[in-house]
Amino acid sequence: MKRPRWQFTLRTILLLTAAVGVWTAVIVNRREIPQLEQRIKAMRLLARELDIKDPNKIAVVKCQELWYDDNEWKIYLPEGKFQVSLATQEVDAQDLAPPSKSAPLPAGTFRLSIAQEKQGKDWRIRVLKNGQEFITVDEPATWHPGHGSSGGGAYSTTEQMNSSEPLVLFRRRFMQPVSATSSQTPNGPCAGVLLWIEPVK
Structure with missing residues (x-):
């Protein structure tokens, strides 16, 4: 078959x-x-991972916010001399301001955060490095009258930039009343919070 x-x-x-x-x-x-x-x-x-593609440039990314007004950054600084500065007066819409306080920063990777807190009637602005208090500035109650503000933290995605330029992490400007029912941010410098890193020349 x-x-x-x-x-x-x-x-x-x-x-x-x-x-x-x-x-x-x-x-x-x-x-x-x-x-x-x-x-x-x-x-x-x-x-929001810190991605360092060029070790000769600054790298920065803002950490995920865990609560309202949570501002913390992961930062990498290349070899060189840098300082972090905090200004609470004469904060402009674009330019830097006279620093209230400054402190040196070493090269390497670290976390930097800023907090604006009420201390009784007055205000305390704190900058923390890796969770440890680094810079503190106290301001009177009149510094922030509570009419609102504009601005905030930057770099929600990793960015790298030349180490010769200032790195502005946080810019907040306080509004001032223009009538009984409305407020607006002034055109010129005003009270607020400005946090930045820059090379020491």
Whole structure:
């Protein structure tokens, strides 16, 4: 009795099934990988990791806010001399201001945060380095009359810039009343909070 011309053994059927499965997986993966890569990019933004591509440049990213007005940054400084400065008066919309206090910063990676707190009727502005108090400035109650403010922290994604330029981390300017029902930020310098890092020349 002759066998049918297209008769297959069990081993051949299993090999064909495996081959079809592998090629199906390859096709599905080729379609899915670009979508997954886009999702990974979005997740990296949420993670806010400090990405240092050029060790000769400053790198900075703002940490995820865990509560209202939570302002903390991961920072990398290359070799050189730097200082962090805090200004609470004459804060301009773009330029730097006369610092209320400054402190030296070493090269390397660290965290820097700023907090604006009520101390009785007065105000205390604190800068912390790796969770330890680093700079403190006290201001009277009239410093922030409570009419609102504009501005805040920068660098929600990792950025790198030349170490010769100032790195402004935080800029907040307090509004002043213009009528009985409205307030606005002044055109010129005013009370507020300005935090920046700059090279020491």
